[in-house]
Amino acid sequence: MRHLLSTQDLSRDDAILILDTAAQMAATQEREVRKLPTLRGKTVVNLFFEDSTRTRISFEAAAKRLSADVINFSAKGSSVSKGESLKDTALTLQAMGADAVVVRHWASGAAYQLAHGGWLHGSVLNAGDGTHQHPTQSLLDAFTMRRHLVSDPTGADLAGLTVAIVGDVLHSRVARSNVHLLHTLGAKVVLVAPATLVPVGIDPWPCDVVHTLDQALEAYDIDALMMLRVQRERMTGGGSAFFPSPAEYTRLFGLDGDRMRRLPDHAIVMHPGPMNRGLEISAEAADSPRSVIVEQVANGVAVRMAALYLLLAGEEGAQ
Amino acid sequence: MSRPIVIENASLYGDTTASLLIEDGVITAVGEVTAPEGAVVVDATGLVALPGLVDLHTHLREPGREDAETIETGSRAAARGGWTAVFAMANTNPVADTAGVVEQVWSRGREIGLVDVFPVGAVTVGLKGEHLSEMGAMAHSKANVRLFSDDGVCVYDPVIMRRALEYVKTFDGAIVQHAQDLRLTEGSQMHEGEVSAELGLAGWPAVAEESIVARDALLAEHVGSRVHVQHLSTAGSVEIIRWAKARGISVTAEATPHHLLLTDESARTYDPLFKVNPPLRTQSDVDALRAAVADGTIDIIATDHAPHAAEDKDCEWAAASFGMLGLETALGVIQKALVDTGALTWRDVARLMSENPARIGKVEDQHGRPLAEGEPANITLVDPNEAWTVDGAQLASRASNTPYGGMELPGRAVATLLRGEPTHLSPRFEGAFA
Numbered sequence: 001m002r003h004l005l006s007t008q009d010l011s012r013d014d015a016i017l018i019l020d021t022a023a024q025m026a027a028t029q030e031r032e033v034r035k036l037p038t039l040r041g042k043t044v045v046n047l048f049f050e051d052s053t054r055t056r057i058s059f060e061a062a063a064k065r066l067s068a069d070v071i072n073f074s075a076k077g078s079s080v081s082k083g084e085s086l087k088d089t090a091l092t093l094q095a096m097g098a099d100a101v102v103v104r105h106w107a108s109g110a111a112y113q114l115a116h117g118g119w120l121h122g123s124v125l126n127a128g129d130g131t132h133q134h135p136t137q138s139l140l141d142a143f144t145m146r147r148h149l150v151s152d153p154t155g156a157d158l159a160g161l162t163v164a165i166v167g168d169v170l171h172s173r174v175a176r177s178n179v180h181l182l183h184t185l186g187a188k189v190v191l192v193a194p195a196t197l198v199p200v201g202i203d204p205w206p207c208d209v210v211h212t213l214d215q216a217l218e219a220y221d222i223d224a225l226m227m228l229r230v231q232r233e234r235m236t237g238g239g240s241a242f243f244p245s246p247a248e249y250t251r252l253f254g255l256d257g258d259r260m261r262r263l264p265d266h267a268i269v270m271h272p273g274p275m276n277r278g279l280e281i282s283a284e285a286a287d288s289p290r291s292v293i294v295e296q297v298a299n300g301v302a303v304r305m306a307a308l309y310l311l312l313a314g315e316e317g318a319q
Numbered sequence: 320m321s322r323p324i325v326i327e328n329a330s331l332y333g334d335t336t337a338s339l340l341i342e343d344g345v346i347t348a349v350g351e352v353t354a355p356e357g358a359v360v361v362d363a364t365g366l367v368a369l370p371g372l373v374d375l376h377t378h379l380r381e382p383g384r385e386d387a388e389t390i391e392t393g394s395r396a397a398a399r400g401g402w403t404a405v406f407a408m409a410n411t412n413p414v415a416d417t418a419g420v421v422e423q424v425w426s427r428g429r430e431i432g433l434v435d436v437f438p439v440g441a442v443t444v445g446l447k448g449e450h451l452s453e454m455g456a457m458a459h460s461k462a463n464v465r466l467f468s469d470d471g472v473c474v475y476d477p478v479i480m481r482r483a484l485e486y487v488k489t490f491d492g493a494i495v496q497h498a499q500d501l502r503l504t505e506g507s508q509m510h511e512g513e514v515s516a517e518l519g520l521a522g523w524p525a526v527a528e529e530s531i532v533a534r535d536a537l538l539a540e541h542v543g544s545r546v547h548v549q550h551l552s553t554a555g556s557v558e559i560i561r562w563a564k565a566r567g568i569s570v571t572a573e574a575t576p577h578h579l580l581l582t583d584e585s586a587r588t589y590d591p592l593f594k595v596n597p598p599l600r601t602q603s604d605v606d607a608l609r610a611a612v613a614d615g616t617i618d619i620i621a622t623d624h625a626p627h628a629a630e631d632k633d634c635e636w637a638a639a640s641f642g643m644l645g646l647e648t649a650l651g652v653i654q655k656a657l658v659d660t661g662a663l664t665w666r667d668v669a670r671l672m673s674e675n676p677a678r679i680g681k682v683e684d685q686h687g688r689p690l691a692e693g694e695p696a697n698i699t700l701v702d703p704n705e706a707w708t709v710d711g712a713q714l715a716s717r718a719s720n721t722p723y724g725g726m727e728l729p730g731r732a733v734a735t736l737l738r739g740e741p742t743h744l745s746p747r748f749e750g751a752f753a
Contacts, residue, residue, distance in 0.1 A: 008517075085634050107635035108508075108519040109589030116588075130637065132519030176519060200524070201516035240505070 003115045003124045004307050006133045007181035012157060015184055019143050020154055021306035022299070029065070029302065039068035042312050045098040046072045047089065048127075049105040054273060055127050058297070059102045062304035068312070071096070086110060090119035098122045100312055108132035123311040131171045137272055138177035140303040142185055144296050145224050148268050159186030164216050166192040166253055167228030167280055170199050170242070174228060174272045179207050192216045192253065196242040197234075213253050217262045225263060226270040227255050227281045246279055257284040268292045321739065325354040329363035329700065331690050333665025339368065341696040344739035349692055359751050361734070363700055369669045371403025371697030371735065373676040373686045374646065375495075375573060376470070376549060376621035379405070379436070381427070382420070383412025387718045388626035390424065393646070394433035396624070396715040398742035400646040401699035401732030404677070404686045405434055405624075409441040410471040416441035416452035418460035425462035433742045437682060440464040442483045442494060446472050451483060458490040465681040468495035470549060471596075473531060475501050480535060484544035493545040493679065496535050498556070499597065503527035508637055510583040510598040518586060520636060523598045525553040532556045536563035536570050545569045547679055550623050552578050552597040554607035561616045571618040571679050574608045576645060576652035579620070581605075581722060591632045591639030592722045595625070612671060613662045619676045622649045626718035644721045647714050651728025654703060659729055665701070673699075696739040703730040705745075 001014065010018075028036060044063040046056050056072065063070045075089055086105075093101055100123040103111050108130030115124040128134040146153045149161055163182050169175040169191050182189050189207035191198065198209055210216045230253075235243040243249050260269065269281075269291045277283050286293060324341040331337050331349075340348035340355075354360050374397065380388035388396075390407075397405050407424055409415035415424060421438040428436025440457035444450045446469045457464040467487060474480045474496060483494050504527045509515050511522020532548055536559060539546040551557060551572050560572045577595060582602050585593040593599060611617040625642025632639050653672070657663040663671070677687025688694040708727050711719030733745035741752055 085630065087633055105635070107637045109636050112589045113635065130519050131521075173519060176517070199516035200511050200522060201513035204513055205516070239502075 001310055004135050004311060005111050005115055005124065005126045007135045007138050007177045007184070010135070010181065010184060012184050015139070015142070015181060016155060016157060018139055018303065018306050018310060019146060021310060022139070022143050022303040023154060025305040025309070026299065026302035035065050035067060037067050038309055038313050039063070039066040042068045042099040043097055044068045044070050044100045044102060044308060045093050045096070046070065047093065047101050047103045048072070048074050049103070049110070050128070052104050052128065054297070055104060058300045059127060059304050061301050063308055065301070066305055066308055068308065071098070086113060087117065087119055090114055090117060093122070094120045100125055100308060102127045104128045106130055125307060125311065128173055130173065132173050133177050134173040135177050135181070136300070136304050136307055137174050138181040139307070140296055140300040141178060141226065141270060141272070142181055143299050143303050144270065144292050145268070148292060149223050149266065157185040158182060161187040161223040162190065162220050163187050163224045163226060164190040164192055164220065164222045165226045165228065166213055166216070166255070168197045168230050168234060169193045169228070170197045171231070171234070172228050178226070179205050183207070190216055190220055190222070194243055194252070213255070213259060217259060222263055222267055224268050224270055225255065229272065229274065229276060230280050232276070232279070250279055254280055254282065255285045256282040260285045260288060260290065263290070270296060273297070323355050323358040324736070324739065325352055325358050325360045326363045326368065326698070326700070327360060329366050329368035331368050332669050333367045339690065339698070341736070341739045344696055346690065346692055346694050346696050349690065361748055361751055365702070365704065366733065367665045367701040367703055368690055369401070369665065369699045369701060370673040370687055370690060371699050371737065372401045372650070372672045373404040373680065373682070374402050374622050374624070375406045375466070375619055375676040375680055376575070377405040377407055377624045377646065378410070378626065378642070379407045379424070380626055381411065382423070384628070387628045388716055390427045390436060391431050392715060392717045393624070393626070394428065394431045394436065396646040397434040398735045399715050399732065400648070401650050401701065401735050401743070402434055402646060403697040403699070403735060403737045403742070404437060404682060406437045406439050406466060406680055408470045409439050409468060410446055414441050414445050415439070416444050418453070418456040421457050421462040421464050422460050434737065435682070435686070437680060438462045438464055439466045439468050439470070439495065442467045442469045442474050443479060448472065448475050448479060451479065451486060454487060454492065455489065458492060465490070465492045466495050466547070467492060468497065468549070470495065470497045473497050473499040473501060477534065477538065481538050481542060484538055484546060485542045488544050491681065493547050495547045495549055496531070497549050498528045498531035498535065500527040500530055509586045509594070510600045512583060512601060514583045514586055518589070520586065525555055525600070528553055528597055529555040529559055532559045536560070536568050539570055540566065540568040548572045549621070550575050550578060550597055551608060551617060552600050552604060554604045557607045557611040557616055561611070564616065572616070573619045573621045574612055574617045575621060575623045576649045576656070577643060577722060579605060579608055579612065580652050580656045585722070589636050591634065591636050592643065592720055592724070594636060594639050594641055595643050596641035609657060609662055612657065613667070618671070619679065620649070620653060620671045621676065622646055626716050627720050628718060632720045642720070644711070644714060644716050644718065646716070648709055648721060648723050648728060650701060651707070651731050652723065654730045655728055658703070696736050698736045699732050700734040701730055702733045702745070705731055705733060707731055
């Protein structure tokens, strides 16, 4: 594996290797000394064109626990301002000798361009590009599901599980990444969203689509319920709004205590964060014992350690 | 006075083989020709002779973006592509919305002399869609403007569109519409469909084009005026044009070479060279456009040649400008997509790329004329067997944003004559004219 750009590029074996490696990484994090020498001498650049403190510190922690040198490069600019171009940034990083570039960008495809533009030799790890992909998020989601829902997780996929993803699919890189990864791992995926927030052209996606949360709770035995963050401006944009009001969204798609109690006993509640409490998820649901939201964050570090390890340490073995 | 030229044994329109004698910019004999003394003799065996091509849709970028293209570099690209006339779109800076600007563009074109540059005037002041520009002044200027377009932007307000359609009747003009519902395409990046859903790029739905095409056809019918629809890109638009023509509405339509060859699948590279407006559509749209070009529903092929500086393309897809080069590749792309596939003959190509655009542009007294005695010697010689590989850096345009880089095209223009003067000669002919 040279880059990690999209979950569509991952075979079942690739995905399971990452999850198993992440499990080993997580085990090392229980030790007294958590730092591993694996990537000593390697330089990992966190290149963030879009603010995301949570994702950045997760990658930073992952790289540091593998003893890599970490450089944080914030090149924030609005979507139209062309301060430093992607190309110039890539050339700069190349000159600095980055072994891996973790990139978060507002533009769909930016990670792909960085990997394939011929500007840079290091590995590119997509930490979220526009509304396209966020592969490590879906890997940490799959990791979390496997831990909770599969009895003998090592080497296993998610066959037989049903995962419902609720919310703004149209603008969600988390949803796109998860649909493909979960399908590759054998799970059934159900997207739950108002039709305005489902992309046109979704037919080939390997998933079902339903249009209210109650309908999804009715029709499927859901093992994992993933609530997506909904941006308020998508509902309050006047004539361009995707939904009449936040209140109506909450009524039809919000997860409250009552809806949560309709889930099977073993089912878990997930959210990629940051949450809008009271909008897509109630405090009762977010803080319930079924909620694995905080654990998702911890698992994020292990999964990102695994991804960096497989991209960078694997490289030498292959040569 | 230039030397007479004899073009020997050309295949006229790809049909009959004949020789052409050209004297003083005019075709003076067709058939068996005896070369006068001192004549330049060109062996055109195996070459197709077409009336000089007429591009109804070109962006020359001057004034304003001379870093991307100038009237001179664009004229050279046009000549090399086999064009003898181009219609220069109004979205320059300043916008071509006054007699002053259109006259400047027109006279700069004359000065360079490689291609006849016919300016298209803006429909509305500053392309803002709010107030009609002084179209009468542009029509009565030296540039003699007959086509008006806010190309790049749709004339969106239905009342402004209606007024524009009515007003240009005064001087037998036509409104050339970039059909795009602005509200349905805010922030749009590519065709809305399966590929956009997967790539996470904001969609430009087919309906945003089709609804405007339908509206404008109905408006043209209502006020009895002429509308030309640019760069048709969807199967639905084709159906609407077919319906409008059957109803007797005075509507004409164009397709671009890129919409006839490429699809939205190319966006998977995230390479902004494939970013264009309207966007590349699906294979079934391409098929519908090809059928419509072949059956005459679509009247013309035009390039929408849109040069952009490197920094406007060497960036994120969403930050990149819309548009691609087209003048030098059009003939080869059309041969590849339509002639070599049997959908069109070279006779059809003459109709679609010369005669019809000259008629729509109201320059049919000078361009798109028959290859016949007494006609102006605007001639393009095509070698349908000179395959070549496109390289953006080798094109005459100042910019190099071609989507065809590395693609082999089956043929190309090897000589272009504008009123008997060679404006482009392949190296094989340079000796003959020396």
